Structures are given as structure tokens and as C-alpha cells.
Amino acid sequence: MSEPSPTQHPTAQHPTAQQPVTGVIHDIGYRRYTGPRDGDARIAFSLYVTALKHAYGLGRSGRSKVLPFLLLGLTLLPAVIMVGVVAMFGFDEQVRTYAAYTNTVQVLVSIFAASQAPTIFSRDLRSRSIVLYLARPLSARTSALVRWAALATACLIFILAPQLVLYVGGLLSRLDAGDETLSFLKALPLDLLLAAMLASITGLIASMALRRGFAVVGSILAVLVVSTALSAVQAIAAEFDSPRTGEISGLFSPWALVNGLASVMDAGVEVITPPQGAVMVSAYVLAALLMAALPVLALVARFRKAGR
Amino acid sequence: MDFGRVVALSDLTLQVGPGVTGLVGANGAGKSTLIKILLGLQAPTSGRATVLGHDVAQDSALVRRVVGYMPEHDCLPPDVSASDFVVHLARMSGLPVAVARERAADILRIVGLDEERYRLLGTYSTGMKQRAKLAQALVHDPELVFLDEPTNGLDPASRMDMLRLVRRIGTDFKIPVLVTSHLLGELEKVSDHVVILDAGTLLRSSATSQFLDVSGALLVEVLGGVAERDLLGQELAAAGLPCRPHHRTVRVDPPPKGVDVHRVVRDVVADHGLGLVRIEPDHGHLEDVFTEGVPHV
Structure with missing residues (x-):
């Protein structure tokens, strides 16, 4: 740019220059930065957005986008079909309520949480790049909480996407707007609770079992297999006319907790042994909150330890 | 610093000034522990430390805003490019997006990873990984950098390159450096000041010139x-x-x-x-x- 053309004498351009300029290599070298820097809140938000994108494979390799979007497609497909059925045959209500729909695709939701938790929690712990984060402004606690929030949001998006398709589709098919909105709003707190519990359980397992395979298998075991086993227990308990046993066994699985609470809220989910009585319902709420909160505390401790 | 059965550092009192300070000691002498205490990642059992005027026990977040840290161990995720990773860490240090991109490119060029910066870190050689680690420690323009064994695992030629870079950080970039090594010979070339740790205690701390000009022979x-x-x-x-x-x-x-x-x-x-x-x-x-x-x- 500022290089003088070879035909001109350099001093013709720079009459005051003492030394002739014969050509310049622009080595700008090291430059200091004195401009503004983000505060902790903005840094945390930036980490949140990055982690949330990573959960869907965005900003990562092409291959890592396949699974989350495949699962998302599979969970949306039945919703699209249901909307089509409602529209075509002129039903006056949804084939499934919003809460019941999520229960129907529980395998997909569980696999999504189990498979994407390692990208947020195992990766930095395993490669030990976590130390580079901990040597930066965000504390170990904030770092762990933000990642958890990102995973919970990713799960919530996954749960809400088909519900929104049903809702919008239902309204376009002239279903009663009041009924639909009420049903949707009933499902919403359950969705939040479910997303928080799934993020906590799978996040904690992913931060412990650093190998992705182990983390995925462990999470599926904890979320799906336990849930299936407890459903069997509940069925047997109902058969032997001892519903209390079934209700208590429901305290140990996120899906049983959410479905139990859904049936209490009359959100259209069939449960074999729904929680009966105020004490049992409170126990369900408490168990769900603990299942969401306790693993988060463990995650924070895990991140603190990683810096040492 | 007391690890229960092992006392890693004891009775250490020293001051580190501008320029390049070498921290020398055998493996296990307490070099990394000292740096982690200064970063606020570990809490000392007793005693206090101040980094750039901030107390590490109370204001470790302030300390971490203004220092850069290159750990001794491998700490790079294999599945991202050097460019993306350094940009991300610049953001994590509070640089706005555009500045983070610009500085990441600048720093990667300075450490000699211009051509390779879009390659995945998993494909890097040891020498390139060390450079990438150095880049992330400098990308946010720290007021002080801690380099923990930057020459670890390097061949003689890359070792010289790395030491030259360390020297440049202290002299050209005007960023004070605390650099550790278990090789005295390395640090005598690049440091203005040398601190020697032995089994967690201070063996000696003085200007490099004082170490060298004692004989008169x-x-x-x-x-x-x-x-x-x-x-x-x-x-x-x-x-x-x-x-x-x-x-x-x-x-x-x-x-x-x-x-x-x-x-x-x-x-x-x-x-x-x-x-x-x-x-x-x-x-x-x-x-x-x-x-x-x-x-x-």
C-alpha cells in the first residue's frame, strides 16, 4: 500500500526522509489491547450460547450435527402427522395432549439428553482444557452452572419443539384456542422440570464418565432403563393391589415423577399408580426438585476440583 | 501449601518484578503449585500472595482477568481448530467478538501457527500444541503471563524457538513473564531474574547477571x-x-x-x-x- 513504486525515487514521496525507503514488510508485531472488556455476565452469556449451539452440533464438525438433528426430526415427525390427522378428519381435540406427547417420545428425549451431555460436560474435563477456563474470569461455580443451564435449555427446546408444532397446528385446524392454551400451559412447568432433571442427571454422569460411550450408556441406563423398570414395578404393585409401593417407586425416576405430576394436574397422561394425597404429591414435587438440584451441586464440586 | 501428606511449598517469601523471571526447580519442587496459588486455583494453607496488586485469596477473579496462563500439561480439545479455540478463549477472557477474532489471528501468527490455524488441534504435533497453548495465554493481552514448562517435550530447535518467543514476550511485548523449567541452562538465556525452588523451599532468588558474573575468571x-x-x-x-x-x-x-x-x-x-x-x-x-x-x- 504505502510501498513506493520502483520507478520513483523514494525521497520524491518523502522529501523529509533521511533514509531511502526501499520496500516495507509490514510486521505490525504485537499490539496491545486497551479497549473495553466484557463483564462476567456477558462472558457467562457467551459461554451459554456456545454450549447451547454445541449441543445441537452447531459450530462443530458436520458429523456432530447428524445425531441431534436426526433425533429432532424423529421427535417432530409424529407431531406433524398428528396435526395432519386432526386437520384432515376434523377432530375437535388433539390426538395426544402436550404432556402426553412428550411421554410418548420419551426414548428420543432421553437419548438426546444422554448423547449431548458429553459435548458440554465431558469434552473440556477430558482434554483438561477446563483449566484454561478456570484460569479466566468465570469461577468454577459459574462455569458449571452456565453449562448446566445450556444443557437444560437444549433439552427444553427439544421437548418444546413438537409441542409447538401441535399447538400451532391445532390452532390452524380451528381447535378451541382456550382449551389448547390451557393444555399447553399445563405441560409447560412439567417440561421445565423434566429438562432440568434430565440436564442434571446426564450432565453429572457425563462429568464423571469422561469417555463419551460410557457417559451415553450410563445416562441411558439412569434415565430410560430405570424408568422402564420402575414402570414394571408400578404395574406389578397395581396388580397386587398395593398402589403405595408403585407411588413410592415413582420417586426414583425423572419420567415417573413428571408423569405422576402430570396425572395429578390432569394434563392427559395415563399413569398406573398416580401419587395419591397431598403428602405423596408434595413428595413428588420435592423429589423432582432434588433430582434437578443435587446433581448441580455435585457438578460444581467436580469443576472446582478440576482446577487443582 | 499443604497437600495433607506432602508439603509442596513452605516458608516461601519472594518478589517477582518486570521482565522475564525464571522459576527453576526439579520436578515436584513446587513450581506449578506456586503458579496455581497465584491464579487462585488452589488456596494456600497459610500465608498470602499478591499479583499485580490483587490479593489472590480475596480477588482471584480480578487476578484471572489480567493474567495469562499456559499450563504444563496437555489442555487442548482435539476436535476444534486452533483458530476457533483461541477465539473462544479470548471471548472467555472478556474480549468482544470482533476483537477476539482479530487478536486470535494476530497471536497465532506471532507464535508461528499462521498456516495451520484452521487445522483441528488433534492433528497438531507437540511443538504446534505448545505454540497454541502459548497463543491462548496471550490472546487477551494480559498484564502478566505464567508459562509452566513451555519447552516441555520440544526438540532442541523448537526449544530455542520457544525460548526466543518467551524472551520477546518480556522485552518486545513488554509483558512480564514468570516462566518455569527444570533446566537451568534454558532459563539463563532468557530470564532477567531467576528464582530457584528446591523441595518447596526457596534456594535462591536474584538477577541472572548475579549468577553469572561471580567468577571473574x-x-x-x-x-x-x-x-x-x-x-x-x-x-x-x-x-x-x-x-x-x-x-x-x-x-x-x-x-x-x-x-x-x-x-x-x-x-x-x-x-x-x-x-x-x-x-x-x-x-x-x-x-x-x-x-x-x-x-x-
Whole structure:
């Protein structure tokens, strides 16, 4: 740019220059930065957005986008079909309520949480790049909480996407707007609770079992297999006319907790042994909150330890 | 710092100033522990430390805003490119997006990863990984950098490159550096000040020049082999200079006052037809501090 053309004498351009300029290599070298820097809140938000994108494979390799979007497609497909059925045959209500729909695709939701938790929690712990984060402004606690929030949001998006398709589709098919909105709003707190519990359980397992395979298998075991086993227990308990046993066994699985609470809220989910009585319902709420909160505390401790 | 059964650092009192400070010690001497305490990642059992005016126990978040840290161990995720990773970490240090991109590109060029910055970190060689680790420590323009064993695992040529970079950070970039190594010889080339830790205690802390200019002796080398060297030694001794063989050279001990050593050496060499290769001050080496075994605290 500022290089003088070879035909001109350099001093013709720079009459005051003492030394002739014969050509310049622009080595700008090291430059200091004195401009503004983000505060902790903005840094945390930036980490949140990055982690949330990573959960869907965005900003990562092409291959890592396949699974989350495949699962998302599979969970949306039945919703699209249901909307089509409602529209075509002129039903006056949804084939499934919003809460019941999520229960129907529980395998997909569980696999999504189990498979994407390692990208947020195992990766930095395993490669030990976590130390580079901990040597930066965000504390170990904030770092762990933000990642958890990102995973919970990713799960919530996954749960809400088909519900929104049903809702919008239902309204376009002239279903009663009041009924639909009420049903949707009933499902919403359950969705939040479910997303928080799934993020906590799978996040904690992913931060412990650093190998992705182990983390995925462990999470599926904890979320799906336990849930299936407890459903069997509940069925047997109902058969032997001892519903209390079934209700208590429901305290140990996120899906049983959410479905139990859904049936209490009359959100259209069939449960074999729904929680009966105020004490049992409170126990369900408490168990769900603990299942969401306790693993988060463990995650924070895990991140603190990683810096040492 | 007390790890229960192991006391990693004890009774350590030292001050680190501008320029490049070398922190030397054998493996397990407490170098990394010291850096982690300064970063606020570990809490000392007792005592206090201040980094750039911030107390590490109370204001470790403020400390971490203004320092850069290059850990000793591998700490790069294999599945991202160096460019993406350094940009992300710049963001994590609070740089706005555009600035983070620009500085990441600049720094990766400075550490010599211009061409390779879009490659995944998993495909990097050890030397490239060390450079990427250094880049992330500098990308947010820290006021102080901690480099923990930056030459670890490097071949001799890359080792020299890395040391040159460390020197540049201290002199050209004007960022104070605390650099650790278990090799004294490395740090004597790049440091202004050397701190020596041994089993968690301070063995010595002083300017590099003080380590080196203590002897006042000269090394004289002539062409030829052992015969020529010994001839020179005998003749210098005869001329009244205390001396002894030292590898390929003759080491002339600090002479009595009033004797011009250079003049004597010149005359002896000329008289016996020896080919003089060089006369140089005997700098000694930092290792001497250990071999002397005298703690100067």
C-alpha cells in the first residue's frame, strides 16, 4: 500500500526522509489491547450460547450435527402427522395432549439428553482444557452452572419443539384456542422440570464418565432403563393391589415423577399408580426438585476440583 | 501449601518484578503449585500472595482477568481448530467478538501457527500444541503471563524457538513473564531474574547477571589438542597466573591485582607460536548454584 513504486525515487514521496525507503514488510508485531472488556455476565452469556449451539452440533464438525438433528426430526415427525390427522378428519381435540406427547417420545428425549451431555460436560474435563477456563474470569461455580443451564435449555427446546408444532397446528385446524392454551400451559412447568432433571442427571454422569460411550450408556441406563423398570414395578404393585409401593417407586425416576405430576394436574397422561394425597404429591414435587438440584451441586464440586 | 501428606511449598517469601523471571526447580519442587496459588486455583494453607496488586485469596477473579496462563500439561480439545479455540478463549477472557477474532489471528501468527490455524488441534504435533497453548495465554493481552514448562517435550530447535518467543514476550511485548523449567541452562538465556525452588523451599532468588558474573575468571582456548592446551597452561603458570585445564580451555583464575591478564596471555601465545582461538570471561552456569549447594536466602 504505502510501498513506493520502483520507478520513483523514494525521497520524491518523502522529501523529509533521511533514509531511502526501499520496500516495507509490514510486521505490525504485537499490539496491545486497551479497549473495553466484557463483564462476567456477558462472558457467562457467551459461554451459554456456545454450549447451547454445541449441543445441537452447531459450530462443530458436520458429523456432530447428524445425531441431534436426526433425533429432532424423529421427535417432530409424529407431531406433524398428528396435526395432519386432526386437520384432515376434523377432530375437535388433539390426538395426544402436550404432556402426553412428550411421554410418548420419551426414548428420543432421553437419548438426546444422554448423547449431548458429553459435548458440554465431558469434552473440556477430558482434554483438561477446563483449566484454561478456570484460569479466566468465570469461577468454577459459574462455569458449571452456565453449562448446566445450556444443557437444560437444549433439552427444553427439544421437548418444546413438537409441542409447538401441535399447538400451532391445532390452532390452524380451528381447535378451541382456550382449551389448547390451557393444555399447553399445563405441560409447560412439567417440561421445565423434566429438562432440568434430565440436564442434571446426564450432565453429572457425563462429568464423571469422561469417555463419551460410557457417559451415553450410563445416562441411558439412569434415565430410560430405570424408568422402564420402575414402570414394571408400578404395574406389578397395581396388580397386587398395593398402589403405595408403585407411588413410592415413582420417586426414583425423572419420567415417573413428571408423569405422576402430570396425572395429578390432569394434563392427559395415563399413569398406573398416580401419587395419591397431598403428602405423596408434595413428595413428588420435592423429589423432582432434588433430582434437578443435587446433581448441580455435585457438578460444581467436580469443576472446582478440576482446577487443582 | 499443604497437600495433607506432602508439603509442596513452605516458608516461601519472594518478589517477582518486570521482565522475564525464571522459576527453576526439579520436578515436584513446587513450581506449578506456586503458579496455581497465584491464579487462585488452589488456596494456600497459610500465608498470602499478591499479583499485580490483587490479593489472590480475596480477588482471584480480578487476578484471572489480567493474567495469562499456559499450563504444563496437555489442555487442548482435539476436535476444534486452533483458530476457533483461541477465539473462544479470548471471548472467555472478556474480549468482544470482533476483537477476539482479530487478536486470535494476530497471536497465532506471532507464535508461528499462521498456516495451520484452521487445522483441528488433534492433528497438531507437540511443538504446534505448545505454540497454541502459548497463543491462548496471550490472546487477551494480559498484564502478566505464567508459562509452566513451555519447552516441555520440544526438540532442541523448537526449544530455542520457544525460548526466543518467551524472551520477546518480556522485552518486545513488554509483558512480564514468570516462566518455569527444570533446566537451568534454558532459563539463563532468557530470564532477567531467576528464582530457584528446591523441595518447596526457596534456594535462591536474584538477577541472572548475579549468577553469572561471580567468577571473574577467564577462559583461554588455543588451536590444537590437549598438548597445546597443557603447554599454554604451564607457560601461563610460569608467568605467574593461577590456572587449570577446563575442558578444551585453560581457566585462568582471578589474577592478583596489577597484572594485565590479556597482555600476559598475548605474550605467552605469541612466544610459543600458539594459535589463539578466544579469550572469554568464565560466566559459569546456573547449575553451579546447585553444585555449590550453598543456600543464599
